[in-house]
Amino acid sequence: MGDAIRDPHIQPMRQQFVEGASPAFASILETINAVASRQCSMIISGETGAGKEMVARRIHNCSDRADKVFVPVDCTTLTGQLFESQLFGHVKGAFTGAVSETLGFFRAANSGTIFLDEISEIPLDLQAKLLRVLQESRVTPLGSVKSYPIDVRVLCATNRDLKQMVNENKFRADLYYRINVVTVYVPPLRERPEDILVLAEYFLTRQSELYNEPYKFLSDEVKKLLVNYSWPGNVRELANVMERAYVLTNSEMIKAASLPTEILVAVPVERGQHRLPTLDEAQRNVILQALNASGGRKMAAAKILGLERRKLNRLLGKYNISLPENTDS
Incomplete structure (x- = not known):
């Protein structure tokens, strides 16, 4: 499905867990334990390289979706037509080069967890399409009129201040409030x-x-x-x-x-x-x-x-x- 996704199965199982001994780490674990069994969307914030994906994997592995797929997506690569095709899939002939049908990340993550890494990098004009999917829990592949129901836990990560981006009209307020049910901050090392x-x-x-x-x-x-x-x-x-x-x-x-x-x-x-x-x-x-x-x-x-x-x-x-x-x- 392209460069935006990182194969969730190529890393050893140990990498899916977080290690630490600091009070900040203990606080993160408390939050994880409180929300892992819930279905709410979450934002994991922190500097680049701070361990946001490790936290997301920990949440997934502590949830009732642990035996299902965890799909990490690099949002920095999602632009234009590629955005819809990779996230929502496409049908054969939807665009030049679409020689076969694809599921898209959301349908591939069905019953599991999707991790939208650096969600702040999604262009403003494409955020409305993501919001619609999150609100309706349905996706429509590019080039199709048929929609498909999805059951996906959504975890997001960012190294930027999304609230500030909302104030500057660089991030949709309705999308921000849709994904910001719980926020976990991962401090720098x-x-x-x-x-x-x-x-x-x-x-x-x-x-x-x-x-x-x-x-x-x-x-x-x-x-x-x-x-x-x-x-x-x-x-x-x-x-x-x-x-x-x-x-x-x-x-x-x-x-x-x-x-x-x-x-x-x-x-x-x-x-x-x-x-x-x-x-x-x-x-x-x-x-x-x-x-x-x-x-x-x-x-x-x-x-x-x-x-x-x-x-x-x-x-x-x-x-x-x-x-x-x-x-x-």
Whole structure:
């Protein structure tokens, strides 16, 4: 059915659940538990990458539709004729290239849940068509006069302020009030540092399951770096960083050299604000950055830093920096 849909069956079952230990996460779980068994529409708001789809999957899996299909749809790709065709389906010959009939996402999600990701990106002139379907619980395929009843739980997500968009006439008020029965806000990862290591270990577990290998552990140094980082890409960035660290680590312990440069040189976050690093912190971070750029090879790192290798060895000892076992000594 095109690029707008992401196959709900290609991901491991563990990815469908949310992990966390923060008060914000506990509040999200309370809301999920309260509304999962209901049929009401919901808006899940938060920054890009914050984990909105994971929350939607959790809601679905805690509902009485858990054994039915979960259909995620990327609304940023739905424009013009493609909007109606992909959401509502079309009949053969409805337009040039329509060589066969398609169900559309709503009929494909019948008896299950449809997740409209970034619903704010649907053009204003097409929002009325979506509203009609939500109100009548019926869809009419493009090119057809026959409508079909649907039984679908609708979950929506956005990284924008829909209420503000309504005030600016960029989002239909009637559609907003139709979908905004309950709102769940997913805070960015930087506002819930208690969740960082829980999620990091969760993503490492997924990697070990994927490769059928023993679990890999985070060193204390890596844990500190992860917690101090501000995570502008949120949960999605953390998942990618953990995948990178896993595949670059040959031992059971993940060390700082396996992390991306931007994490190694990041300024620690204190009380929600950045502070300047101490001289030792800055020097240690620059050494880690050089080791990361050189793949952990000390001779190459020493050349990058303009140091003799003996001087670099002394600094490695001073700052307690260890290297992966498979690098040069």
